[in-house]
Amino acid sequence: MSDTSTLKIEDTNDNYASCAVEIGSFKVTAIHDGYFELPISFIAQPKGDLGLDTESTFHLDVNAFLVQSATHNLLIDAGSGGKMGPNVNRLVPNLAKNGLTPADIDFILCTHIHPDHTNGLINTDNTPIFNNAQIFVHQTEIDYWLTDKQYALAPADLRCVYDWAREAFAPYAGRTEAFTQGLILPGIEALPLFGHTPGHSGFQIDGGGNKQLIIWGDAVHRIAIQSRDPDISAQADVNQDDARASRRALFDRVATDDVLVTGMHMSFPSFGRLRRKGVGYDYFAEH
Numbered sequence: 001m002s003d004t005s006t007l008k009i010e011d012t013n014d015n016y017a018s019c020a021v022e023i024g025s026f027k028v029t030a031i032h033d034g035y036f037e038l039p040i041s042f043i044a045q046p047k048g049d050l051g052l053d054t055e056s057t058f059h060l061d062v063n064a065f066l067v068q069s070a071t072h073n074l075l076i077d078a079g080s081g082g083k084m085g086p087n088v089n090r091l092v093p094n095l096a097k098n099g100l101t102p103a104d105i106d107f108i109l110c111t112h113i114h115p116d117h118t119n120g121l122i123n124t125d126n127t128p129i130f131n132n133a134q135i136f137v138h139q140t141e142i143d144y145w146l147t148d149k150q151y152a153l154a155p156a157d158l159r160c161v162y163d164w165a166r167e168a169f170a171p172y173a174g175r176t177e178a179f180t181q182g183l184i185l186p187g188i189e190a191l192p193l194f195g196h197t198p199g200h201s202g203f204q205i206d207g208g209g210n211k212q213l214i215i216w217g218d219a220v221h222r223i224a225i226q227s228r229d230p231d232i233s234a235q236a237d238v239n240q241d242d243a244r245a246s247r248r249a250l251f252d253r254v255a256t257d258d259v260l261v262t263g264m265h266m267s268f269p270s271f272g273r274l275r276r277k278g279v280g281y282d283y284f285a286e287h
């Protein structure tokens, strides 16, 4: 179980700029980067007719997470940056509301290389934003998004995603470290959640004294729908079958162990828990 102490900072445009929870020795703060307005078919498509209004849209929040220990300021994901429209790119101003500038960030752990998670590493002129940070990303993500071989294989309509990935990581070439699994930094462990992208990873924060949080990245895009049926995927899931298998195993584990969870596309800030219900789960938001 986690502590329940929270601190919310009002943002007149966003409802909230950030929300913090204490996980043992870590303070974890959800930082709102903004949102996208997407067609409901982004979620419903793989399972056909879910009885939803197919003309409707939904609001997909984009979150990053600031993890602070006594000695370090670490970000998990870097938001969408300035190339993805007017409703995102609020990470840096919302960090400032927590008293931090990009120069204060020591480490950035990337769940995966999708533009809403890594375009925020750079300014619109492709210069780096985080001048003191070391970047960690799964080896398979590097192989899939950043190599010339994969770029040559990319379909034409996805080339811009690969271009963005290469632009985002180019300034960090000398300070990007690949991981495969296990402990990345003291108390922070990578969890393989492959499928959304080939090396997509969550992160488990262990703050000591049995205080845990799992940040599940893009394993979930619409919790109200996917908790009831974890087999429902998203169009953005690169390998739908692997994404389903990862989500099922993840949900089983966090419900069994009663672990506090959150993710990059939970309605901001939404730290919560899953409890089994029928063939699926109910999600209970705590913050």
Ligand SMILES: [Zn+2]
Binding pocket: 112, 114, 196, 218, 236
């Ligand atoms: Zn993604």
Ligand SMILES: [Zn+2]
Binding pocket: 114, 116, 117, 218, 264, 265
């Ligand atoms: Zn995403």
